[in-house]
Amino acid sequence: MLDPSHVGRHYVAPGQVIDAERVAAYVAAVSGDDGAFSLGSVPPTFAAVYCMMPALAQVFADPELGLDLAGLIHVEQSFEWPAPVLPEDVVDASAELAAVESKRGLTFLTVDLAAVNQAGETVCRGRSLLLIRGGGR
C-alpha cells in the first residue's frame, strides 16, 4: 500500500519511439468529428503517449505500491517542453514519486515525469497529481 516512505522511488520506460502513425491516430482521436487539425508537428500533449502513460505504467506495475490503474482520477497535470519532439525520435521516459499525501481517506500521489531523447536532450518534464481512491488496494 502506498505511503510516504515510497517518495523518491524512480521508474524508467526506455525506448519510446515517436511514431508518425501513432501521432496521426492521436491527432484524429483528439479532433473527433471536427476533422483532424494539424500544425504539421507533434502535438505537445502527445507527451501523454511517449512519457506519461509508459512511465506511469511502471509505477502501477510496482508490487510494493499495490496501485490499481482502474478508478484512478487525474487531478492536475503540467508539462514543460525544453526542446522539440520530432517523429522518429526515441525517448527514454521516467517517473519519480514526488509526494504522497492522505486526506479524508483519499490518497494523492504526485509523480514527476521526464523524457530524454536519443541526443540526451530533455524534451519533456511533467508533473502529475493523481487521486488514488481508498489509498490503494
Added chain:
Amino acid sequence: MSDPRPPGEVRIGDELTPLSRTVTQEQINAYAEASGDHNPIHLDPEFARGVGLPGTIAHGMLDMAILVEAVGRWAGAYERVVELGCRFSKPLLPGETITCSGRVVAVDPGTATLQLEATSSRGERVLTNGRAVVRTGD
C-alpha cells in the same frame, strides 16, 4: 516552422479564439486506443458509476489536448508552446461540448503567458488554473 504568428504585437488581454468541440463516447474510445489509457472510468459506464461518477468521463488528457489545440492555433506552431498546465476540476461527459478559452496575462521578452480555462455545455468548469507559456520571438 517559420510561421509569422503569434503576431509581434502580443498584448496583455489578447484573447484566444474559443475552441468548442463535442466529445462523443466514440471519440473517448478512439482516444483510449490512441493514448493507451484504458482506465474503465472512460469506457465502462457500470464501472464508472461504481466509483461514484455519473457515467463514463472523457480522459482529462483529452480535454487538455483540445485546450492545447486552442493555444496552438493562436501560436501558429506547436513548437512555440513551451509550458502547459491545468487542473481537471470537473469531468466532461460523453455528448457534452467543451469550450476552451484563454487570454494573455503577461508579456515578457520572447514569451507570452496565457491564462486558460475550459467549460462544458452543462456549465461546469472542466479545466481550471490553466496556464501556458508560448514563445513569441524568432
